[in-house]
Structures are given as C-alpha cells and as structure tokens.
Amino acid sequence: MSKSGKVFWHILRRLSQGVPIILAIVVLNFFLLNLAEGDAVDVLAGEAGSATPEYMAELRAKFGLDKPLPVQLLVYLKNVASLDLGYSFRHDMAVSELIIDRFWPTLLLMVTTIIIAIGFGIFLGLMAAVGLNTWKDSVISVFALITYATPLFWVGLMMIVVFSIHLGWFPTSGMETVAAFYEGWDRVVDIAHHLVLPTITLSLFYLALYTRMMRASMLEQYGQDYVVTARAKGLTERRITFVHVLRNALLPVVTMAGVQVGAMIGGSVIVESVFAWPGLGMLAFESLFARDLNLLLGIFLLSSVLVVVVNLTVDVIYSFLDPRIEVS
C-alpha cells in the first residue's frame, strides 16, 4: 500500500479509537451530573434557583427522571448527540451556543501560546544542548527550571503588577477596548495588544517544559550510534546537529505537545480568569461562582473533545515524521 493510503487507514483507525473515548467521557459526564447534590434538573437549572418551576417540570419530563438510570443515560446521550447541552439561566442562553461563542477567544489564546511555547522551547532546548555546559546552557536551564516551578496565576498577577500597573505598557484585562469601537485593522492591533500578557503567561510554563524536553532529547540523540556513523562519514557538526539529531530529537517533543494540550486548557482557565479574557476558561470560572454546574460540564465535554481532536492531529503529523510508525 502507498504511504498516503497507509496514513489514511491509520487516521481512520485512530478516529475509531477516539469515538469510544468521547463516548466514555459523555457517560462520565452523566454520572458526574448524578453525583451532584439534588437531582439532575436542580443541577441543570443552576443551583441559584433562577429557573422557573414550569421549566423545571418540563426538564424533569424531558430527562425522564422517574425512569431507571440506564434510560436516563440513553436520553442524556441522545441530547448530547443532538448538541443539546441544556440551558444556562445565568446567561439566558443555550449552553452549546454560549460555549461556541466563547470558544474563539480561547482558541486564539491557545494557538498563539502553542506556537510560541513550541517554537521557542525547541529553539532554547537546541541552544542549550548544542552549548552543553556553557553559560548559555546554564542560563537556559536555570530559566526553564524556575519557570517550570512557578504557578501560572502568580506569573499572571506579577505580569500585571510590572507591565500594566507600573509600566503601563499593556492593558490589565479583557480582549479589546470595548468603549473604543475599533474596526478593521485597528481592532486587530487592539486585540493583539490585549493578547500579549495572557499569551506570555500561559506559554512560559510550557516553554519551560519543551525547553527541558528538547534539551534532554537532543542529548539523548547525541549519544546514539548513528551520530558516530555520521561523524565517521566526515559530516560537519552543523549537519549532524541540524539534520540528523534534530529530526530524531523532535519526535518525543511532538508527542509531548499533543499530550500537553489538555493541560494547557486547564492553564487557560487560570490565565483567562486572571486577565478576564472572555474565553471558555473565564466562562468556567464564572460558572463556578454561579454554581452553574451544567455549563461547567458542557465546557468540560468540549475541552475533552478538543483534546481528542488535537491528539489525532498530532498522531497524523507524527506518522509523517517517523517512517518507523507501523501504519499497518
């Protein structure tokens, strides 16, 4: 079979593995709903009691709460399958609509973060490994070590203290200057201006992670036999580093990048709540205070699906990078 044909089957196979995982997460969601105090409708309506009694009754009928648990589960599955995640009275909006609305700011934040974290992480890790035991390596390693141990929210607050309050370079919160009614290019610049601090905050931890991984991975690859072969062939150290070692060293980092997306979504909850960035994380933070558990479950579901999709994408990229992958 041709390479592309193999990759196609590989993707299909991975997709088929992703579906049960998503299904399992939906079921888990259902049980979490049941775990919460009161019946599911109390949770669905939001514990603030902002739902009308009529709606509550309607919901109970809709979810068949008088029926046995397996039937309830089936009803829940059906609802999720038709993208009906319930209604948020706090926001006076369907949960699915609300989530989609807030998805884009989070996506913007995540994509810029991933690009910065992976890009600089690989670069710094490479520099540290090439200059092993020099001052460059020491500076990069110490930087990564400290950043790796710093809680995100604290970095965010310190950024605000230094760059917003004292220096006044960047706005403290939000995604754009609402009162200014910018349009077109001006609006893009405004959003970018707001994006700087949240992105730096969120990317620092992952930057540290990828730097450490890349450095370790490069050093491991430098110790492999094929490097000796490459030297014995008379290649330059530059060629050995950038062509032979780099490509092999990237493989585990790519895998890691996929794994870390889930964690990064968690990080965005914190960063968004620190900078009042109007994304899913901020929404989750708000729903915590409103005790709008149903909304929280919806966000949880979407972020899980997102992770499955990203993992799949990373897998496909990986199968192109590593010829050894068994795309049987």
Next chain:
Amino acid sequence: MNEFWSRYARNRSAVMGLGILVLVIFMAAIASLIFPDDPFRLAGIPLSVPGANGFFLGSDTLGRDVASGIAHGAKTSLLIGLVATFAAVFIGIIFGAFSGYYGGLVDDILMRITEIFQTIPSFVFAILLVAIMKPSIESIVIAITVVSWPGVARLVRGEFLSLKNREFVQACHTIGMSDMRIIVREILPNCLSPIIVVGSLMVATAILIESGLAFLGLGDPNIMSWGFQIGAGRTMLRSAWWVCTFPGIAILVTVLAINLVGEGLNDALNPRLREGN
C-alpha cells in the same frame, strides 16, 4: 545507602533542593508554635506594608498576617501533595502492574480506562470534581488523585512489560511461583526507582494543582493555603502587592526544591545518561 547518597550528592543543585525542602517541612512543622493563632484571624491593621505594625510580610485587606498564612499554608500544600501522590501512586501501581503483567484483554480494558482519564483535560476535571463534591480537603485530595494516577499507571505498565519477559522472571515461572508473588516480590521492587522519581515530581505537580484550585476559590474554606492567599489578595494588587507576591514565592521555592530533589533522585537511582559528548 552510602553509595546512593554519594551519587545524589554529586548533583549539587539536588542537595540545595533537599536543603530548601527540609526548611519548608520544618516551617510547616513549627507553624503552630510560632503562629499559634488561627491564620484566618484578624491580627492587626489591614494592608500593613511588610515590616510595619509587627507584620513581617505585611497584612491583607482583612488584617490577616501574610507570614502566618504562609507558615500554615506550607502544612496544607505538603499534606495535600503527599497524600494525593501516595494515593495516585497506589492506584497507578495496581492498574499498571496488572495491565503490564497479564497483557491481552486485561491490558486492553485497563489501558482504555487509563487512556480516557489521560485524555480528559486534568485541571478542568479537577475543578469539576471539587465543584461537584463541594470544596474540602478530602475532595481536593480525591480530585488531584483522580487526575494524577494515569501517568503512574503508564509508567508501571511499561516497566512491567519489559521486566516480565526478563529471564529472572521466567526462572520464577519454572519453579512454579505464583503470579501474585512474582508481581509483588520479584518485579515490583525492580521498578521502584522510576516510581520514586515520578512520585517525587508528582508531589510538586499536586502542590501546583492545589494552589490553582485554591486560587479559583475551590480551596477548603477552613484551611489556609497559599493559593487562597493569592486569590484573596488579587483584588488589591494595585495597592498591596505583597499579599500576592510572598505566597507565590513560597509556592515557587517549594515546587522548585521538590523538582530538584526529583532530578537528584533520578541521577542517583538511574545512573546512566548524564554524560555529554
């Protein structure tokens, strides 16, 4: 043991990390002696600058002593970090050991479960669990355990997979030894080193998760913690920088120390690599 220590001590930053960690543990142990009062108690004039009004590290909006909060918070962080890690390692060992040792269908089922827990965004899941169970020290420990064990399970499974085909394990089969005994007495002791290393690093992660939860207002309302202090102080960031700054440094230093110790353990227990070219 001596040999272990001499290998550990070769990594100077690991020794430094151990020193800092001992100090933090010491601080947690004597917190109630030097700050006998409840850290939530109003101890004096609100928003005192560090050094003023008898507050070594200042006071917050309600006049609570930041230094006292940090000392008492150390107990919370270390306790939650350790308990959650032990629980996660325990669950992870069980899943990983059976999965790796028996393989086949057992492995398939256990690993699919692990995969689901690994796919779920861990911090969001932890938030959800604590929110549903109501914030308390138990719910926080449970949440951190639930999101942390899959990593250990993967690791232990990998170790078991490679060790179960080693000849010394086959030799045990040829004398008719039982599976349980092989798992517990023959294989497990041989994968303790990587478990200890991963476990020590997990304590650091658990402390970070705990502080994040407390920062979002999901801490146990009756227990002082670093994350709570920062969360409570953020509204006054403009006028009282110290309320957020010092607990943050406490987290940073503690987590850094644990990470350094973890790396030191790695060097001492897995003496390979570490050579440049």
Next chain:
Amino acid sequence: MKHKLLDIKNLFIQLPAGADRQYAVQEVNLELARGETLCVVGESGSGKSLTARAVMGLLPAPHVQVTQGEIGFNGEDITKVNYDRLRQIRGSEISMIFQEPMTALNPVMSIGAQIDEVFRYHVNMSGAERAKQAIKLLDDVHLPNPEQIMRAYPHELSGGQRQRAMIAMALALKPKILIADEPTTALDVTTQAQILKLISEMQLASDTGVLFITHDFGVVADIAHRVAVMQQGLVVESGTVEQVLNNPVHPYTQALIGAVPSLNPRKARPRSKTPVLSVQGVSKTFGGGSGLFGFGVAAREVKAVKNVTLDLCRGETLGIVGESGSGKSTLARCIIRLMDTDCGKISIDGVQVNELSRAAMRPWRTKIQMVFQDPFASLNPRIKVGNIIAQGPVTQGIDKAEADARARELISIVGLDERSFNRYPHEFSGGQRQRIGIARSLALKPEILIADEPVSALDVSIQAQILDLLEEIRDRMHLSMIFITHDLRVAAQVCDRLAVMRYGEVVETGATADIFAKPEHSYTRDLLAAVPGKDWKVSS
C-alpha cells in the same frame, strides 16, 4: 613489507577518573599495509574498539582521549591534524562500519539520503550523478533492487541488508582504510559468511587496508593476513595469521586459542534407549488476534514452531541448533511450560504435561529446569544469591533451613566462594553469574536441564569454563540435557545428538558426529559451510 598505510606508534588512550584502569590502551603499536587485513582480537574490555575509534578521531572526548603516541596515516599524524582535515579524512580516506547496523544508521533517513551525504560532503557532484553512484554502490554490495533500497528506511531492511548498505556507504569513495568494528557479531553465521566474503571482495577491488576488530578466532582464521591480540589494553602478541593461530607464543593467546571449541565432534557417549522427554507434533504461533477495541487490524502471524517431534533419552545431551528466528528458544520455552503450545504433545516420563493446569503442573516443575542465556538478566538484582538459589525448593514447599543448606552446597558445587550466599548478583562477573544460574537450576534436583544459549553472552575463555562445569554436573547428577545453541563449535563439543532447526521446523536430526560428517539437509550443509575458521584447527 609493503607501503605502510597506517602506523600506530606507542599509543596511550586515557580513561576518565574512576574507571577500572587508568589507560584503555597502552603502548599500542600496529601497522597496516595496502590491501592487507589486520585483525585485532581480544575479549570484552581489551581496548580493541577504542583503538579503532582513535584511528578515526572518534574517541568520546573529553572523557577519553589519546595522551601519548601517534597514529600515522600516509605520513600525517591523525592525533595532530586539525578538525577540517580530520573531517576530510573521515568517510573518504578512512571509513568505518559498526557492529549493530540498525542503530548505526539514522532511523528517520532513507538509505539513499544517508549514502548521498558521503558524496555531498567530500566531492563535487551533481545530484543526479550522486544518485547514480549510490545506486551503483548498492548494486556492488549485491543488494537486490537498488532503486527501491535507496528509498527504504533502515527498519525496512534485514540485518544483513543493513550491513551491506553500511558497507556501500563506507566504501563510497574508495577509502584507503576500512575499519570494521565487529561488523558480523550481530549477524547469523550464514549472513556473517556472506558479509565477510563481501568485505574481502571489495577489499580486493580497490586494494583497501582493512582493520578488523573481532573476538572470534574463527573469523580471524578466515580473513586475516596479520593478527594482533589485545588484553587489558596491551598488545600481547602480533604476527602473521599462521604464526599467531598455529604457534602462539604468549600464554594469553595460547589460552584464548585453547578455549576455542574444536569443530571435531567429541565421541558420542553410550546412549540409553528410554526417552525421558518426548515432544510430538508441537506447534506454536504468535500474534494473530487484534486488540479489543482495535479497528480489526490483525497483527502479523508468526509460526514460531511448526510440528516439531523430538525425543530426549535419559542421560544424553540433545543439541538444538539454528539461527535467530529458527524457533529453538520458543521450543525450549514450550517444553518448560513458559509458553503454552497450540497443539501437540509434550511428555515427561511418559506423562503428558503440556495440557496440565497450572496447579497440576507445579509438582512437575521439579523435573525440568532451565539455564538462561543472559547472566545479567537472569538474576533478580534485588535478591541475595542464596535466596535466589533457595527460592525453588521453598516455593515447592521445602523447609527454608533445608533449602538454604542445599543452596550452600550448590554454591560450592558450581565453584563459588561460600560467602556468595549473602551477596547480591551485581557483585559478580558474567561467568560467576552464570554459575549462580546453574546452581539455581539444580536446586530442585531436576532430571532434565534445558540450557538456552548458556555461553553465548560470555567471552571465549569463560565460555570454556562454563561448558566444563555443565559437563561435570551433568555426569554428577545424571542429567538429561537439551542444549540450545547457534554455535556449531560449542554443539560439537557438548552434544551427543543434534536437531537442526530452521523457520520453526526441525530439518534434520542425528548423532552429532554423523551430522558433521555427512549432513543430509542442504540447510545443514550451508550452516556447516558458514562456520568461521572451519579449515583451521580441524584436528586439535
């Protein structure tokens, strides 16, 4: 003496502080002429590989470096030339091939790209010209379908093919010297014979000097013009192949050569007719099924053992010989019930045991025991030697004190110090560990002993001692033995009868002497023909 290509004078290579000795290599003097093959022979840790690497300036600096002496190459001293010149020499004037071609090739780069690099970094050629040259090279080393191999990745080739590709790469620019560091150690004998032939062929074509590192005197006998024997970093003896192999002067060389088992089968011992173990129509297949939630992609099925029938008579030693993948180890593991058979019958003393439940099998475990190949993997590093040996009897319900007493007795029988009882395995050398493994296998007083390549991980001198020990305990304890090996020399000295396996099947059985004298199956003939050094030391 022809023109000296390589002239190593008084070479010292220093090891980092804390190593077991100060110098990896001391006062080494070696010479190599055009068209000549110099074999450097030695056991592990003799410094032979580091010497080879020093010639290419490939020592792992800064920990290991040349501190004295010179490496003369065509009038230049390699230890003194600058980096650019060294780089120029590597790959074009001196090149190297390695033991493990799988790890020596970059796993994510195609073979074509890896050969191409050699041209790109040494000569000025157009891309098309380079590709043409590379294809010709692959053809020269007799790889089928060179165009396809160009695009292939290392993992898609077999071990022998990978080594051919390595050789093509090394000889791309017709270097003056080829350094071969145990290039056939990881290969099967028949492949080894082909690779050795290829190296000689290529050497002849361009009058290359070959510096060949090996531990195998058979290989030396086949290819060397001159030999240097190394021990603990010193060259203890050197000379022409005839001098060194047939009239060794240094006691170490004499001991090494004396330890090489002769290909002349020893006399078969009188054989009893009662089978103690019988194997009838046994098969074992691996893989096949797909994962529980998989997409139904079946793993590749491997028929490891196909319909094997064998008898082991009381008191005899049956050798099972074959190359890797022949199924000999799988068969052994089926016999001792480390694996379940798919079909067929395995009986001990006339009782079928391969379908007994685990519990019912337990008492039978005492009848049959195993000695494993890898002395480092076969002992649990966390358990004391005494307990490792006593474990079997204790598990079988024997009193701990009695089991310990038996362990102590066995420790002395296998020739270890009695204090070994309370030590951990890591305190012992490979040969000593193998003695511990043998003691463990005897603790249950078995009737049958399966030895799975028990000496293949050991240096030749240790190998001889372990074989002697096995011989001694076999007689002393009246053991019947199944001896699995890939080494026909060892088989000739140990086994009364042989079974030759290939692709999971037994292709030939018979008395050892008969099989060596007149092999019937063509594969057996190939195997015998491929034994290195078969024309040397036929009668010793």
